[in-house]
Each structure stands twice: as structure tokens, then as C-alpha cells.
Amino acid sequence: MIEGNFINCEGSTVNRDLISLELILPERIKKKLGKECEKTGMSIEELALEALYKGLNEKIDPSDKAEAYMNL
Numbered sequence: 001m002i003e004g005n006f007i008n009c010e011g012s013t014v015n016r017d018l019i020s021l022e023l024i025l026p027e028r029i030k031k032k033l034g035k036e037c038e039k040t041g042m043s044i045e046e047l048a049l050e051a052l053y054k055g056l057n058e059k060i061d062p063s064d065k066a067e068a069y070m071n072l
Contacts (some may be wrong), residue, residue, distance in 0.1 A: 023048070045072050 025033070036047055051066055053060045 043072070045069075
């Protein structure tokens with residue numbers, strides 16, 4: 001639910017302009033992510049953002065992408 005500038009999601013409240021996540025990944029996924037970073041030259045954050053967009057079936061808007069990278 002959105003209330004003003006905040007989003008409430010399963011007991012968590014986050015500012016909807018900036019969300020910081022910590023992911024706990026299985027070793028197999030960490031290794032695959034590391035290999036993909038080396039292969040593409042992208043950072044882990046860039047790959048995670050692209051995966052999130054794809055998982056939500058969203059197109060990556062260049063201005064949103066630039067804004068996200070400026071906050072890394």
C-alpha cells in the first residue's frame with residue numbers, strides 16, 4: 001500500500017524513491033552472478049536491477065536506469 005512517499009509491503013516501510021536491499025543468495029547463484037559480471041562487464045547492482053525489471057515484465061526506461069545507477 002502506498003501512503004505519501006512510503007510503500008508498506010509485508011510489514012516493511014520503505015521510501016518509494018529509494019529502496020536498498022540486501023539479498024541472501026545460494027552459493028550457486030553467487031557464482032553464476034560473478035561469472036555474468038565478468039562476461040558482461042556489468043556490476044552486480046546493474047545485473048540485479050535488470051533481473052528485477054525482467055522478472056516484473058517491465059521495460060527498462062533509460063532515465064530510470066540512470067537515476068538508479070547514480071544512487072549506487
